[in-house]
Amino acid sequence: MLSPREIIRNLPSYHPPLAGRDGLRLDFNENVDGCSPSVLACLQSLTTEDLARYPEREPVEADVAKFLGVLNSELLLTNGVDEAIHLLCQAYIDHGPSQDEAIIVVPTYSMYRIYMLAAGAKLVTVPAGPDFQFPADAVLASITQRTRLIAIANPNNPTGMVAPRQTLLAIAQAAPHAAVLVDEAYFEFNGETLLPERENCPNLFIARTFSKAYGLAGLRIGALIGDAGQMRVLRRVSSPYNVNAAALACLPPALADQAYVEQYVTEVRESRMRLETLLHANGIQCWPSHANFVLMRVGPTAADSIAFVEHMRQHGILVRDRSADHACEGCVRITLGTRQNTDRLLTVLQQAIDTRSLIASATGTRP
Numbered sequence: 001m002l003s004p005r006e007i008i009r010n011l012p013s014y015h016p017p018l019a020g021r022d023g024l025r026l027d028f029n030e031n032v033d034g035c036s037p038s039v040l041a042c043l044q045s046l047t048t049e050d051l052a053r054y055p056e057r058e059p060v061e062a063d064v065a066k067f068l069g070v071l072n073s074e075l076l077l078t079n080g081v082d083e084a085i086h087l088l089c090q091a092y093i094d095h096g097p098s099q100d101e102a103i104i105v106v107p108t109y110s111m112y113r114i115y116m117l118a119a120g121a122k123l124v125t126v127p128a129g130p131d132f133q134f135p136a137d138a139v140l141a142s143i144t145q146r147t148r149l150i151a152i153a154n155p156n157n158p159t160g161m162v163a164p165r166q167t168l169l170a171i172a173q174a175a176p177h178a179a180v181l182v183d184e185a186y187f188e189f190n191g192e193t194l195l196p197e198r199e200n201c202p203n204l205f206i207a208r209t210f211s212k213a214y215g216l217a218g219l220r221i222g223a224l225i226g227d228a229g230q231m232r233v234l235r236r237v238s239s240p241y242n243v244n245a246a247a248l249a250c251l252p253p254a255l256a257d258q259a260y261v262e263q264y265v266t267e268v269r270e271s272r273m274r275l276e277t278l279l280h281a282n283g284i285q286c287w288p289s290h291a292n293f294v295l296m297r298v299g300p301t302a303a304d305s306i307a308f309v310e311h312m313r314q315h316g317i318l319v320r321d322r323s324a325d326h327a328c329e330g331c332v333r334i335t336l337g338t339r340q341n342t343d344r345l346l347t348v349l350q351q352a353i354d355t356r357s358l359i360a361s362a363t364g365t366r367p
């Protein structure tokens with residue numbers, strides 16, 4: 001009988017709750033406003049010939065490299081950041097009796113774990129410090145001669161918190177034999193990047209996505225940037241057609257419309273502040289976010305967050321239960337978008353707090 005590799009048989013399955021997402025979708029950190037109108041116009045102008053041909057990645061790669069101020073040889077367009085993580089695992093992790101190690105700080109983005117385990121790595125999970133602070137010393141202490149990959153989301157998902165720049169550089173310098181991925185999927189909402197540091201750290205990789213601020217999650221496109229020699233290796237692992245023709249056609253107009261991105265980011269930042277203000281005013285615990293979402297604790301147990309998610313769903317707003325994540329019991333993550341969406345979100349949230357004591361009774365933190 002056909003049987004997959006043992007590692008794959010034992011792999012936990014990850015099923016994000018994608019089905020039946022009717023309502024205001026504040027559950028997946030997507031752009032809730034859509035994308036630039038010029039992207040839509042570009043999609044509508046695609047011809048049958050455009051779709052019949054295999055996609056050519058290089059010209060668009062050159063556009064993105066120019067936009068980011070890096071060399072073409074330092075950048076690979078990928079099928080979202082997810083593929084970038086996958087490629088790094090394929091390129092650097094060896095399975096076998098003396099397993100290679102891969103380090104993540106939990107809670108964090110779920111796909112690091114999946115790809116690392118699938119590649120055969122021994123997963124080393126370092127718990128975040130109090131209040132989800134980045135555990136710099138513990139990460140440094142967990143680096144060994146077998147460490148081959150360290151993945152850090154900055155800002156992190158689901159906490160929205162950031163690690164200090166010097167800490168990230170210290171980690172990259174302490175593990176020259178490991179690939180260090182700094183995943184900047186939420187860069188636009190934060191504004192800080194480690195991109196210039198790649199010149200001094202040949203083992204540092206930076207990932208960016210067009211799924212979030214640019215509103216192109218459905219097209220699946222991202223970029224991985226690193227040392228040109230290492231990127232040559234990653235190109236070998238990647239399919240030459242990893243990014244589809246529609247995504248490649250749409251990226252130049254998306255990049256050209258920076259006014260759209262800036263406007264959206266401004267609204268998200270303003271929305272984030274409004275939500276944090278409301279939560280603080282009601283004594284609800286949340287963490288300072290640098291991304292397009294906020295993590296809040298609605299009660300001490302998973303039952304509290306499940307009830308809260310259901311209450312919001314009944315009022316037409318989808319939010320994400322994060323109780324299963326490390327140290328996140330009773331926590332819910334809410335994506336932020338436009339002012340209009342936030343008006344609606346805050347109204348429903350305030351009603352939930354006032355009329356049902358849904359949050360206050362569960363946390364006991366309210367006076």
Ligand SMILES: Cc1ncc(COP(=O)(O)O)c(C=O)c1O
Pocket residue numbers: 028029079080081082083109153156157183185208209210211217221222
């Ligand atoms: C930290 C982080 N990295 C990567 C991704 C996935 O990005 P992409 O859509 O480019 O695969 C996500 C999506 O939520 C994320 O939170």
